[in-house]
Structure formats: structure tokens, C-alpha cells
Amino acid sequence: MNTQLFAEALSEIDETFVMEAAETAPRRSFRRAWTAGIAVAAVALLLVPAAIAPALLAGESGSGTGGTPPYTGDDIGGGTGGAAGDTPGGSETGGAPMQLSETRSVRGGVITYLSRTETTVSFRFEKTDTSPVWFTLTGRRAGRTYFATTDPSNADMGTPDAVFTFYIDGEAGEFPTAAGTYDVVVDFSSLYALCDTLGPLQSTVASFALE
Amino acid sequence: MDDEKIIQLLFARDETALPALEEKYGQACKKIAFNVTHSAADAEEACSDAMLGVWNSIPPNRPVHFFPYVAKVVRNCALKKARYNGAEKRRGDAVPFSELEECIPAALRTQEEVDVRQLARLVNKFLEGQDRATRVAFVKRYWYCESVREIASALGMRAHAVTSRLSRARGRLKEFLIEEGYSL
CATH class of the missing domain: 1.10.1740.10 (RNA polymerase sigma factor, region 2, helix turn helix motif)
Incomplete structure (x- = not known):
């Protein structure tokens, strides 16, 4: 017997257990986070190194109620000056969507937006310190806004495992903490797939819309 | 509707x-x-x-x-x-089934034909004996194939607490299955 068969045997467990688990829902739903994510629809693509993600989520100053994790879904997109709540407003710290070939200094290093395909974006991050890094990405595709973050304190913000995959210098994995220059490819395919499974059915064939 | x-x-x-x-x-x-x-x-x-x-x-x-x-x-x-x-x-990393390997007693692992319904009955019996959080975590992980993060969020726990709870549950399930006759 292999694990697959064992897994199939589990299909036969009592329905009440299945119901019980289904009714134990996350405290903050993906739907809510998704709605909040739409608040940042003005941002076509944003790559935000970890160090500034809190500031981005909270607003320009990084202070205010949104600046302390765990963030609430409503903090996404932030409000001006770090105000939490429903105020949409995109990102102050992250600024306008990055353009292809653009280089931008951020806390923790310098980021250069290299290229994109329909389902991936590539960038180079010249990491200048050893602090942990995470990324918040927002994109528009086929008229929908996709939002994801690797920030573990925002793990329940609509980004369960494998919403997108990092390829660091060709290897899939988490972003290293060591300083250095890293070429990163982010594969959005699974994010699209996940969002499409959770949201209204939409085509996934349209191009990733970037400014 | x-x-x-x-x-x-x-x-x-x-x-x-x-x-x-x-x-x-x-x-x-x-x-x-x-x-x-x-x-x-x-x-x-x-x-x-x-x-x-x-x-x-x-x-x-x-x-x-x-x-x-x-x-x-x-x-x-x-x-x-x-x-x-x-x-x-x-896609072994993406599905949690590999974790179930440690639940399967050696005798069961070598069997080609297994009474799936009998096994399910035993799993039911096992789950009935677990506390609610463990049961929900187990079902979410191995029935719904949810991530540990999702489960932690649902249960209001830290991810590592869920991981530990699941690990202990798998160990207990293996012991239980052996006690119920799937022994060497």
C-alpha cells in the first residue's frame, strides 16, 4: 500500500469530520484579503523588498497602526501616512509601478526590474545587508488584481503556500539572507491558478499587464 | 439556493x-x-x-x-x-501525502490489497479519540490538503504548533493501526 492509497482511504472518513473541518474557517478569509488587495489596483506591478514591506503596507512612514504585524487585510494598500483601515491608496513607499529596466533603491538593497513573460517577472536584487527579505507583489492581469506576499506574518493574508515560486539564480527556494546580488524569477502561475480557484472564473490566458 | x-x-x-x-x-x-x-x-x-x-x-x-x-x-x-x-x-512538496508514510505500519505498506473501508473505519475511530483541534488539523491537512499556514490560521495557532500536533497525531495513528491488527 502506498501513501496515495492511504490518502484515498481517508476519503471514506466520516462526513461529520469533514464538515467539522470545513466549518473551522480561517479567522480572516481569503475573500476579505482579496477585496483588500483590490485596493491596490492602481499598482500594476510592484516589487518590494522585505525591509520596506511593513512601511509599504502601512503607508509611507511605516508607522501607525498598520505598521505592526500582524497586519489585517484592510491594511493592504495602506492609507496615507501609515493609517490602517479601508483607505485605498496604493503604496507610497513603493511608489509607482516599476518600469522595465528601472532600478530603485530600497531599504536593504537595490532592485532592478529586468524582464517579464506572461507568467513570470524577473528582477535583480543587490542585497546590502543580512536582514531577512520578503516580497510583496501586486499585478494586474486580464483585468484582475493579483496580490501576494512572502511576508510570513501575513501568511493568512491570502497567500497560502505556493502562490508563487521564487527561482533564485535558477534554483527554486526562499530568498537568502546573505548579502549579495541575486537574480530572481518569480513564477506567478500558481498564484493565478490559486486565485482562479478562489475567485470568479476568469480566463488565465491574457497577458500580464504591466505599465 | x-x-x-x-x-x-x-x-x-x-x-x-x-x-x-x-x-x-x-x-x-x-x-x-x-x-x-x-x-x-x-x-x-x-x-x-x-x-x-x-x-x-x-x-x-x-x-x-x-x-x-x-x-x-x-x-x-x-x-x-x-x-x-x-x-x-x-509535486511531492506540494501535497502532504508524503507525511502519511510514517502513519503506515510496515505490514500495511507491503500489502497490495487493503480493505480501504476497514482502514477508513479505523481512522474514524482514531479521530473520534482525538481532541477537536487535532482532529480538525488532521482532516484539513490530509483530507483537504491545506497548508500548515492555512490550518494555523483557522485554528488560531502558530504554524510550528500545528506541525508538532500533526506529527504527534501521525505517530499515534500508526500505533493505533498496529494495535488494531496491522502489526508485523
């Missing part, structure tokens, strides 16, 4: 039952299928197969709990799809 109404439509062979089913449970079903297959295309196919399966099985079946019934059909279709594609190997 409530579950009973959808079931009535299915019994009446009214095809409007399917969009109603899709509207009510489509997202949840796709999430289950995606969790198992980790492929949007496979999940889509599994859900389509499951809708057909529900259509073909109701009637004669009249489920008391409609969602678990539908979810089970979806899960089975997704498992078949994953097995067909060899996905459990190719």
Missing part, C-alpha cells in the same frame, strides 16, 4: 442543478482539487469530472450532508488525476 433544493433538482434531472452547485460550492471544490493536484488545469478537470460524478450519483444517492458528499467526489477525482499524472511524486 439551499442544498436540499439542489438535491431536488438533481433528482428531477434538472440541469440547472449544476450551475447552482457550481455557484454554491464551485470555489471550495476547486480549492480542494487544486490542493490535491497543485495544477490549475488538473483541478479544473477534476472538478468537471466531479460535477459529472455528482450528477450521475444523485440519484440514487441522497446525501444527508451535501457539501462533504460533493467534496469527497471532488477529492477522489483529484486524487485519481494526481495518481494518473504521477503528481504525487513530481
Whole structure:
């Protein structure tokens, strides 16, 4: 017997257990986070190194109620000056969507937006310190806004495992903490797939819309 | 539309039952299928197969709990799809089934034919004896194939607490199965 068969045997467990688990829902739903994510629809693509993600989520100053994790879904997109709540407003710290070939200094290093395909974006991050890094990405595709973050304190913000995959210098994995220059490819395919499974059915064939 | 109404439509062979089913449970079903297959295309196919399966099985079946019934059909279709594609190997990191290996007693591992329903009955018995949080974590992980993060969020726990709880549960399940006769 292999694990697959064992897994199939589990299909036969009592329905009440299945119901019980289904009714134990996350405290903050993906739907809510998704709605909040739409608040940042003005941002076509944003790559935000970890160090500034809190500031981005909270607003320009990084202070205010949104600046302390765990963030609430409503903090996404932030409000001006770090105000939490429903105020949409995109990102102050992250600024306008990055353009292809653009280089931008951020806390923790310098980021250069290299290229994109329909389902991936590539960038180079010249990491200048050893602090942990995470990324918040927002994109528009086929008229929908996709939002994801690797920030573990925002793990329940609509980004369960494998919403997108990092390829660091060709290897899939988490972003290293060591300083250095890293070429990163982010594969959005699974994010699209996940969002499409959770949201209204939409085509996934349209191009990733970037400014 | 409530579950009973959808079931009535299915019994009446009214095809409007399917969009109603899709509207009510489509997202949840796709999430289950995606969790198992980790492929949007496979999940889509599994859900389509499951809708057909529900259509073909109701009637004669009249489920008391409609969602678990539908979810089970979806899960089975997704498992078949994953097995067909060899996905459990190719995408081993994405599905939690590899964790179940440690639950399987050696004697059971070598058996080609296993009474799946008997095994399920034992798992039921095991789950009945667990506290609610462990039971929910176990079912979410190995039935719904949810991530540890999702489970932690649902239970208001830290991820490592969920991981530990699941690990201990797997150990207990293995001991339980051995006690119940799956011994060397």
C-alpha cells in the first residue's frame, strides 16, 4: 500500500469530520484579503523588498497602526501616512509601478526590474545587508488584481503556500539572507491558478499587464 | 439556493442543478482539487469530472450532508488525476501525502490489497479519540490538503504548533493501526 492509497482511504472518513473541518474557517478569509488587495489596483506591478514591506503596507512612514504585524487585510494598500483601515491608496513607499529596466533603491538593497513573460517577472536584487527579505507583489492581469506576499506574518493574508515560486539564480527556494546580488524569477502561475480557484472564473490566458 | 433544493433538482434531472452547485460550492471544490493536484488545469478537470460524478450519483444517492458528499467526489477525482499524472511524486512538496508514510505500519505498506473501508473505519475511530483541534488539523491537512499556514490560521495557532500536533497525531495513528491488527 502506498501513501496515495492511504490518502484515498481517508476519503471514506466520516462526513461529520469533514464538515467539522470545513466549518473551522480561517479567522480572516481569503475573500476579505482579496477585496483588500483590490485596493491596490492602481499598482500594476510592484516589487518590494522585505525591509520596506511593513512601511509599504502601512503607508509611507511605516508607522501607525498598520505598521505592526500582524497586519489585517484592510491594511493592504495602506492609507496615507501609515493609517490602517479601508483607505485605498496604493503604496507610497513603493511608489509607482516599476518600469522595465528601472532600478530603485530600497531599504536593504537595490532592485532592478529586468524582464517579464506572461507568467513570470524577473528582477535583480543587490542585497546590502543580512536582514531577512520578503516580497510583496501586486499585478494586474486580464483585468484582475493579483496580490501576494512572502511576508510570513501575513501568511493568512491570502497567500497560502505556493502562490508563487521564487527561482533564485535558477534554483527554486526562499530568498537568502546573505548579502549579495541575486537574480530572481518569480513564477506567478500558481498564484493565478490559486486565485482562479478562489475567485470568479476568469480566463488565465491574457497577458500580464504591466505599465 | 439551499442544498436540499439542489438535491431536488438533481433528482428531477434538472440541469440547472449544476450551475447552482457550481455557484454554491464551485470555489471550495476547486480549492480542494487544486490542493490535491497543485495544477490549475488538473483541478479544473477534476472538478468537471466531479460535477459529472455528482450528477450521475444523485440519484440514487441522497446525501444527508451535501457539501462533504460533493467534496469527497471532488477529492477522489483529484486524487485519481494526481495518481494518473504521477503528481504525487513530481509535486511531492506540494501535497502532504508524503507525511502519511510514517502513519503506515510496515505490514500495511507491503500489502497490495487493503480493505480501504476497514482502514477508513479505523481512522474514524482514531479521530473520534482525538481532541477537536487535532482532529480538525488532521482532516484539513490530509483530507483537504491545506497548508500548515492555512490550518494555523483557522485554528488560531502558530504554524510550528500545528506541525508538532500533526506529527504527534501521525505517530499515534500508526500505533493505533498496529494495535488494531496491522502489526508485523
